[in-house]
Amino acid sequence: MATVTFVADQIYNAFKNDIMNQQFQQGEQITEEYLICKFNVSRSFANEALLYLAESGLLKACPNKERFYVRACSKNDYEIISKVKMIFINLSYAMQKLQEKNNPVCFECLRTEMIKIKCATLEKNSEVFLNSIKTFYGCIIRYTEMRVLERNIDYLIDTMRDFEQKNPEHFFDIVAHQIIKYLENLTELLEKREFEKCLRVLQKIYTLNIQLLFR
Template identity: 50%
Template structure:
């Protein structure tokens, strides 16, 4: 059962998302917890949860500045994130199998991916993801991941030149969730 805090935060999130995508805020405009608390007459925990949800979905940056202002950008971020969430599920399945050899391979590829993301090197980033997925597919026995990798790589290549920062932000969000 969902608690009241989450339910209220979800309603406020939906309203804020609508406002952001309807251009009621400018790109890079900062949204504060105080603004949300005052506007929706809620306490700080509600406002903070809303801000965190907006960051998680790519609408705000980590500093709570408007990051995505178009529906197309939002859909793009959502697609990339869903692919990374599917990968998180595969990692959980792998943990259940307890395959130590694969974890060494995954850690090595994650290090390469993190370095490529830090350097914003899209080619190295894509190669690392391909290798990471290859290891996951081999050891999880989840061939459906092959569709994910094809979609992810095609999307990264297609959007990589003009949406590079979204790609790397999605990756950082995925890592934050996966390695809490």
Template identity: 45%
Template structure:
């Protein structure tokens, strides 16, 4: 477990974030721990804390390479992160209820999305995902998830327009796999696995947008 973010590391994070978004670094350029230590004259734990926070924010990849220097892209990443943060919170609410929940509606919507991917029907796919979120809202009483649906659908529209064939053959199938794992884990009340799946799904989507 990494050391809790301190005031010093927070200041370093803010400075590096400003520099990244002001294009003082290039996309895919790596910011090393040693660079941060030298520049800010701090020890390794402070440097790593600042870099890990940039990773969590979505500006850096896990190997500390810059994913984007564009502020509009950063806002998109932030919205995407909030989508999956809220889904994680929804899973936590289900866990806290500690009562059996029927996930038949989620399974039905997943079947629709699988068929939509097979037939390459984008409208049915996005409709199934919206309904999937609607079921999550019903189970968790979290209407805030509705706005998150819009962000996720906007991402899917962008990916489908960029390369329709790749979207259905690779990206949409990846989404189905994650949703399949999520539902299976919810059904078995394996909540830790749910959180892990959602975190992996978030990273997967950021890489789809900005990965090399």
């Protein structure tokens, strides 16, 4: 697996450079055969690289992960994805700090914010919804002493606000319910101190935010 990941890293860097040089169109399909021919790798390496690129946000995978399409096709796209990814890298690191220091998290506060988030979703109240999301994350990062996360969360809230303003019906009918599901799961896992599973939930939240930015 280490060798596969190393090759995937190389392909990622080359693919990133092609994106920065605007070699692709958004929505263009990238196949295993393309990577096999371009990088002279086996099918298993090509498949690993496609999954890696999809997890990073550069590609979009169809539900069965049999087809992959270009999501980012410019330097600006890549910088946005990198910024959002850094937010979730920092959140993942915050989870590790909570685990290492055995720091407390106020679960009463988290549950209170979840109630506000649900009520705001029903009422389609974007300000209460987004402020409660911000407070929810704030309850978590308060104990990590990672002040950079406060700026990270502000950027995250801004991305959600932009999407909500563009498509409020879709946001509250679909997206908000996905966010609620993930945050409830995150709260439950934090309370059980199942930090590895918390990291997997954060990856899902990251993917959802990338989808909002590049629909």
